[in-house]
Amino acid sequence: MTTSSTILPAELEDLVALFDVRRTDAPTSDEARAELVAAPKFGTVFTDHMARITWRADVGWADRRIEKYGPLQMDPATAVLHYAQEIFEGLKAYKHADGSVWTFRPDLNAARFARSAHRLALPALSVDDFIGSLAALVRTDLAWVPGSSDSSLYLRPFMYASEVFLGVRPSAEVEYLVIASPVGPYFAGGVKPVSIWVADDYHRAGPGGTGAAKCGGNYAASLLPQLEAQKLGFDQVCFLDAIENLYLEELGGMNVFLVMADGSVHTPELTGSILEGVTRSSILQLAADRGHDVVERRIPLAEVAAGLADGSVKEIFACGTAAVITPVGRLAGGTFDHTLNGGEPGELTMEIRDELTDIQYGRVADRHGWLRRLA
Template identity: 60%
Template sequence: MMTDTATIPIAFSTTPSATAKAAAEREAILADPGFGKHFTDHMATISWTIGEGWHDARIVPYGPLHLDPAASVLHYAQEIFEGLKVYRHADGSIWAFRPEANARRMQRSAERLALPQLPEALFVEAIKRLVEVDAAWVPSAPETSLYLRPFMIASEAFLGVRAAQAVDFHVIASPAGAYFPGGVRPVSIWLSQDYTRAGRGGMGAAKTGGNYAASLLPQAEAYEQGCQQVVFLDAEERRYVEELGGMNVFFVYGDGRVVTPALSGTILEGITRSSVIRLAEDRGHTVEERRVPIEEWRDGVASGAITEVFACGTAAVITPIGVLKARDFTVGSLDAPAGALTMSLREELTDIQYGRREDHHDWMRRLA
C-alpha cells in the first residue's frame, strides 16, 4: 500500500513554474518524446546536512543546479541514481512500478557511496508529489511512459577526501516513447574481453555513474562491431558472465530451466530482474541464480541446449538477444524469432505495468 503521509518525516512545499510548456507544445513533445530528450516543468528537491538531516523538501521549476566548483560530486564522484517508470492506465490514472524497491536499492547504493540514506517514505512521496504536479506529462499512447530519474549528489564545497556533509536529492522526469516502435526485435551483443565493469569489493552492486562511465568505451567498441549492446565478464577470471552495460541477462534452457548470473557484489540487482524471476517461478519454471561461464552461453546456443537469451531492465523491460559476438566466435542469429518465453514474460510484465492484467504481487502504486 502507499505509505501513509503520517510517516513522512518532512512536508513538501511547491513553487509553480513560471515557464511551464503550453499545452500545445507539451502535446507535440508527447507525440514523439524519444528517451531522455525532454523534461517536465518541475523537479523534486530535498536537502541534507550532517547537522539537520533531511530537510527543505520542495517541488520547484525544472532548471539548472547551482553547484560550487569545489562540490565533492565533481571531484570524488560521490553520487547515486535510480530509474523507474510511471504509466497511465486506460482510466487515466497514473501508477508507478515497485517504487519502494527503487527506494531500498537507493539506500543500499547510498551506504556503499558513504551518502545518507533517504527514508523509503520520503523517496516515494517525492515522486508522488512531482507526478501530481506534472501529471499532464504522462503520455497515454501505447507502450509510452514517464521515466523518473531520482539522484543524489554530494554538494558540499570541500576538497578534502571524506564523505560529504551536505547532500542534495533530486527527481527529474522525462516522457519516454515506445522502446521498440517498430515491434520487439532481437539484438546483437558484443563480448568485452579487454574491459570489465566492476571488481569484487568495488561498486558494481551500487547504481552509481562510475559503473556506467566504465561501460562507455566498451559500448563504443560494440557499436564498431555492429552490435547494440556489450556484455561484461567477471574481473577476476574473465570467464563468468556478469551483466550488460545497463541490463541483466537470462538464459532459457530446453528443459524449461531459467538461469541468470548470481548476484555477487559486482552485479546490479535489477528491479526488473527480480520481477522476471518471480513471474517465471509463478509459471513453474526452475530459476537458477548461479555463475554462468561464457563457454556455456556460446556452446549452449550452438548446440540448442539454450533456446532463448534475453536481457531486462527498466528502459526496455525485456529485450530478446539474437547474437553473441566476440573476437573469435559468433553464435546465434538475428533472423531467428524472439523466444516464446521471452515474449510471454514481456507481455505479462508490461500488462501489469499498464493495468491490462491483474497485479497479483502488489507491485503497482497509484500516484495520481
C-alpha cells in the first residue's frame, strides 16, 4: 500500500547514470543465489558487486563505479589501520508486493554520514552520491533482494582513510564503498524480549568525543562490556553517561525507550555522546501520531529502577536498523534486577514495531513520505 510515487524520479536516474557498472566475471549462479537468498544470514553472505567512489585531496570525489565484490588491497601502512579514521552507515532495501524495491529515510542516513565524516576529519559525501550509490548497487544486484516476509537487503555504506602513510593527520586519500547482504527477520522465531545489564564501570563515549558519530571505535569500546554482560547471563549492555555515571545513554548499538504507565514515551535526549538513530527519530513521530506525549530528556537510572519497582515504568525497548524494535524483558544493574511484563513484549512496543515495519514493506500508507524507491 505504498503511497509514495512509484515513478522513478528523473534526478535519481541521473545519479545512477554517474556510476560505471563493471560487472563481475564470476557471478553467483542463479541456483546458488536463490538458495542463499531463501535462507539469508545477516552479514555473512554478500552480493556479487559493491559500489565505490574514490576521493583525493587534489581532485575530490571521482571514479564512481559498481565493481566486483572482493577483498580490498591494502598496504600495511594504510592510514585507517593505524589511526582508525573511518565511518559507516546501515540501512535496508525492502521488496514490496509489486516487486519494486524501496529504502527507508536514506536522507537521514546521508546526513548522519556527513556529520560522522566531519567529526572524523573525513571528506563529506553528498546526499546525491550517497543515494545514487545505493540505487546503482541495488539495481545491479536486484536479484539478491529477498522477497520473503520481513526479509530485506542490508546495505552497508562505509568510508575509510586509504592513504599509505604513518603520521597523525587527516588522510589525503579516502575510499567510499557500499556492500550488501541479504538478511532475514532479526527474530527468526518471533520477537523475543532481551535482557539488559546496565554497566556502571564502562562508558561508550564522553563529552566532546565521537559518541554522536557512527564510527567503529564506538562499537569496539562496547565489546568488552558486552562480553562481561554475557558472562552474567545478559544479552546486551546499556551504558550510562560518562560525567556523572547516573543517566541512561544507549546500548552498544541501539537507542533505548521507556513507556510510562501514563502512556508517555521517554528516551534519552541527544547530548552529543548518543547516536541520533533513524529508527529513533521515526519512533518519536509514530508515538506522537498515536497521541502519546513524547519526551526527550536525561533519564536517571535510579528513576528507572524505582519506576520498574512501583509500576510507573511499564515497558522498555531498544531500537536500531537491524532489529527495528527490540523489547526488553529484563533490566538489571548492581543494585536491582527487574523483569518486565512477565518477560513478554510490551503492548505499545509491538504496536509501534508492527506499524514501522508495515510502512517499510509498503503494507500501510507512508503518510510521512519516508520511503524512497531504488528500483
